[in-house]
Amino acid sequence: LIGATTAAWQNHADFCHDLMGQRSVLRRIVLRHNVPTDLDMQLRQYLEGQTLVRDAVIRETKLINLLPHQLQKELLHEIRGNAYKRHPLLHFLSSRNGMFIRHVCCDAMSDHTAQPGEFIFHAGDACTVMRFVTEEGQLKYLHRNDLRAEDSKNMQAHMSQAFEKAKRINSMKSSPSMNRSGDIVGEWDETSKKVGPGQFLSEAAIWTLWENCGMCVSFSWCNLLVFAAEDFQSVLTQYPEMHWIVVLYARQFILVLNKTLISDLMTPPSVN
DSSP, X not given: OHHHHHHHHHHHHHHHHOHHHHHHHHHHHHHHHTOOHHHHHHXXXXXXXXXXXXXXXXXXXXXXXXXXXXXXXXXXXXXXXXXXXXXXXXXXXXXXXXXXXXXXXXXXXXXXXXXXXXXXXXXXXXXXXXXXXXXXXXXXXXXXXXXXXXXXXXXXXXXXXXXXHHXXXXXXXXXXXXXXXXXXXXXXXXXXEEEOTTOEEOTHHHHSOEEXXXXXXXXXXXXXXXXXXXXXXXXXXXXXXXXXXXXXXXXXXXXXHHHXXXXXXXXXXXXX
């Protein structure tokens, strides 16, 4: 049984690094199921882009998993601290109980590297996570009030073409660059909002049932810190004082939410 499990894991690891094999499987799927050309292009772009970051992510994850839980908390707190400290509640909680926020960084947060042109979410998606933009990268956010019914599909097609063009211009460099925002979002550039380092999206998903109110896409290679509502609640229930503070904040947040334009980009209430 151990030998079979080890072999299966090795095959999985080999396939994760085999871009040619992935392309071959994808080609069969596309032909068998008549996958639209624009979706096929997005899938190929994603697979190619992920090969650039997968090895580094796997090595870092393996290293962290070798550490005892307390050292994991300390390390992940240092890695993720700059992002969460921009949020008033999390910054306040860290000043009240450092071990609580270390627990949150370890068990309720995860990292995601988005590649240029990757759609983070669409308007109407069910959302259970809050996303922080960390030290690198930029997102573009377009509120649904600025979207027409056909815009999502048109934008996907436009961005796929823009990404392919950028790869050709950069002669297949490891990190294709998009020099102008218009290269990515085209006619939507004027109405979209930039979301850069220190900013965050969809905080409401932590405090209530939430659907994304717009469309968000990565403008460049972008490091995101993903804060999961369910995991946060699991940690929070273990700290009675922190739970009480968070409940008071959540009530204030909902009051603000009910008085403003519903959006994934919101200014959080102050914490006194």
